[in-house]
Amino acid sequence: MQPKPKALTYLDIFTVVLFLISLGMVFFYAPMEAVMGNVQRVFYYHVAVGWVGMLSFLAAAIAGILYLRSKDRKWDQFAVAAVEIGVVFTFLNIATGSIWARPIWNTWWTWDPRLTTATIMELIYFAYLMLRQGIEDPDRRARFGAVYVILGFISVPLTFLSARLFRTIHPVVFGTNQPGAEGDFTMTPEMFHTFLFSLFTFTFVFIDLMWHRLRLGRFADQVEQLKLKFSQHS
């Protein structure tokens, strides 16, 4: 077993520091939004965790393609790691959105395209994890996983499009809103800084978690091989 790399320890510390600074910015640097009040502050992390979710699923799809091309097991480990992180952060994205929506939209949940798409995306990747659980042969598990993760990623924009053809009430903070969007606001420079810094922070959170999860995946693989060796000897 290799010891924990020095660089990873530094990255851990760096990420924690970034996280604390971003928390400070969210609560003390960014001004209170005039109409929505304090609950608007959830926006900074809401978008940032959503961004990590999308980044993870994109990474998983790319890893899937690379696996099918090279048949190298490390890409399979990469894909699972990314999907697991993506599932957690997409859930956080939905949960923080709900907290904001309760006072602003006056409901925890509505069948808006973004909400619908996020939920279906979550279900796709749950299905991916279940598919892997049902297969014992590691090569087949990796192959099927790669195929499904690619199919899933392609279907997400189509799901969004189909849900978008219904009307939407989700605000688009960047770019033009469709008429009927509720809870929109314009950002002051301080808000914009906080927002960018949150994105930056969570990108590092993603990289840090990925690294840890990849290491864990490698260890799990080693354990599996040792078990196999042991059962052959006895």
Place this chain on the structure above:
Amino acid sequence: MTFVRATAAVIAKDLAGEFRSRELLSAMLIFAVLVILIFNFALELDIKTRSTVTAGVLWVTFAFAGSLGLNRSMAMEKDRGCIDGLLLAPVDRSAIYFGKMIGNLVFMLSVEAIVLPLYSILYNTNLFKIGFLGVVFLGSLGYVAVGTLLATMAVQTRTRDVLLPILLFPLVIPVLIASVKASMGYLQGIEAETIRPWLNLLLVYDTVFIAVAFMMFDFVVEE
């Protein structure tokens, strides 16, 4: 030419087998009728509700019956070892995919061809509008294109029967939404301009997923 012949051979094999046993079609059909029966009591399909929910009821029925058929059609290949024989044949593997896919499409369309008139009679609604039938075809095509690929994967897992719907439904949601919306549009006689985007979506989905499944099939059968 050999590609077309190989595909046709796989389809002919599936149809011949089904013609003799009729186990797949009869199961799908009875299941479809049962689902409609349950909807009848769950939703109280009186004249007012009928005009708005007919499309939804029909597509849920097709989706459920379809997943039953897909599971069975691939499980049959696996259990009797036919798939190994098929894979040994010196033809392009995608010919096997297209053969199975078109076979499944024929089964699904056959079930629909019986369920639709039955529904028309039971609820005294005219479903025979050319646009609606086109939507039924496009929707079923997209459904079996993804379904055949995923069923091939699902039967090779431990939890196979439970797994297929879980893998399939989140991926075919765009097809189901678009099909329900377009069907509803045609059945209520809404002008073609509002239905067009849904048709485009169906066409895009069908094209993209047939192409992707065609490229991926090799990976799910290689051993």
